[in-house]
Amino acid sequence: MASRTAPAPASTASRPPVADGEVLLATTGLTKTYAGADGELPVLGGIDLDIKAGEIVALLGKSGSGKSTLLRCLAGLIPPSSGTVTYRGQALRGANPGTAMVFQTFALLPWLTVQQNVELGLEAQGTPLKERADAAVQAIDLIGLDGFESAYPKELSGGMRQRVGFARALVTEPDVLLMDEPFSALDVLTAENLRGELMELWDSGQFPTRAVVLVTHNIEEAVLMADRVIVLGSRPYGAIRETFDIPLPRPRDRQAKDFEQLIDAIYQTMTGRAKDTPRLADRAEPEPARRTLANTALPAASVDGLSGLAEILAQHANRCGIADLADELSLEIDDLMPLVDALDLLGLAVVRGGEMLLTPRGSSFAAADVQLSKTLFAQAALEIPVVKLIVTSLRRAADGTLRAGFFRDLLAHHYTSEQVTRQLETATDWGRYAELYSYDSASEEYRLDEPDETARGITA
Ligand SMILES: Nc1ncnc2c1ncn2[C@@H]1O[C@H](COP(=O)(O)OP(=O)(O)O)[C@@H](O)[C@H]1O
Ligand SMILES: [Mg+2]
DSSP states (O other), X not given: OOSSOOOOOOXXXXXXXXXXXXXXXXXXXXXXXXXXXXXXXXXXXXXXXXXXXXXXXXXXXXXXXXXXXXXXXXXXXXXXXXXXXXXXXXXXXXXXXXXXXXXXXXXXXTTSOHHHHHHHHHHTTTOOHHHHHHXXXXXXXXXXXXXXXXXXXXXXXXXXXXHHHHHHHHTTOOSEEEEESTTTTSOHHHHHHHHHHXXXXXXXXXXXXXXXXXXXXXXXXXXXXXXXXXXXXXXXXXXXXXXXXXXXXXXXXTTXXXXXXHHHHHHHHHHTOOOSSOOSSOOSSOOOSSOOTTTOOOOSXXXXXXHHHHHHHHHTTTEEEHHHHHHHTTXXXXXXXXXXXXXXXXXXXXXXXXXXXXXXXXXXXXXXXXXXXXXXXXXXXXXXXXXXHHHXXXXXXXXXXXXXXXXXXXXXXXXXXXXXXXXXXXXXXXXXXXXXXXXXXXXXXXXXXXOHHHHHHHXX
């Protein structure tokens, strides 16, 4: 794209100019709670955010941390539950006139051509027909789609479809371009290529927007593109955990020491666990020394999945880059993260600078036969608060059984009901495999796994 200097798209907006560093878009005390079948689901809490002219800001967080929700609030597509969103100093009421959105799934209309899909961006603004067509041609040109004007989305590759998504957003010359995981649905090489082209346009000053907000779950993508990375936590609901300035020159070098250090520091913040590497900045929340129910959420990782990952690591001489591994397995980092978190939590692997290393315990686990692997797994799992809670409670219960509701209530002090359900699913899977306890889904009861002789004593 942009092998030649494209003319600036026809101005559709008559907005007063703003200097770099001036705030375009801001939230103050923004919260969002969804009403669900089983009560209220708090998703975002107390978000204070400034988006300034001239910057690319990445909102980074795990799946479910409320990134898309925050972006929809910035776009004025949904109202916050409390707090405000202001655009150029004015509180938003309804759709934000200064933003346009690029979606992960492209969201193109299949019965319209590329040209018509791009013009759609302007139709909503009531731009006259001729102007619309001219602006669309220019946006199509800018984004490297010329020649595809009359094609239909189904004739295009994923990368080309997402270019249409970009052109449709850029044609309106929004002050702030909002992108919701725009590269996640693309294969690795296509994503890399498109990212690179967009960054070239941005750096050369041809990008017809003043600021970009990029939502992503990919740490490397955030550090490659953004001037500022804002990490959203998800326990118990989305709040800004930390902000990282990325002062690295562009184009950025993934191999550079400071690039790797930033990735590492952000990884630590995202997982909320201390790693034995030097920290770049003082953490806002120091790592609690002791694991508690409240600070140790079980990731959605099955024993099969985490054992598989441990074995793959063992095949890679006990270490592997996380991003490389995701590529190799054709997995999204997002899908791999819970397994990585689980191995880390169980002390079977450690994560350093975007690399995973099996610990001695992890490599014994990977090499063990079924019986030994169950024993090693049980030892590791008993150090995890939720698993320990279930086992010690069952031991105290008169008949060695307890209803799931009991644990649900205890966890509900710290987690949303969705998070509680997910954690209990993991705890059930782990406890069954470790032969610590069983779970009967019909009666919703956990039962302590008795040592074999008692069982034999009854039946013999
Ligand atoms: N319209 C909705 N109604 C109810 N719950 C929702 C809605 N949209 C999202 N959620 C829930 O809010 C949480 C955050 O979702 P989302 O903003 O999509 O997170 P992310 O984009 O970080 O994955 C999730 O638990 C999700 O299930
Ligand atoms: Mg999302």
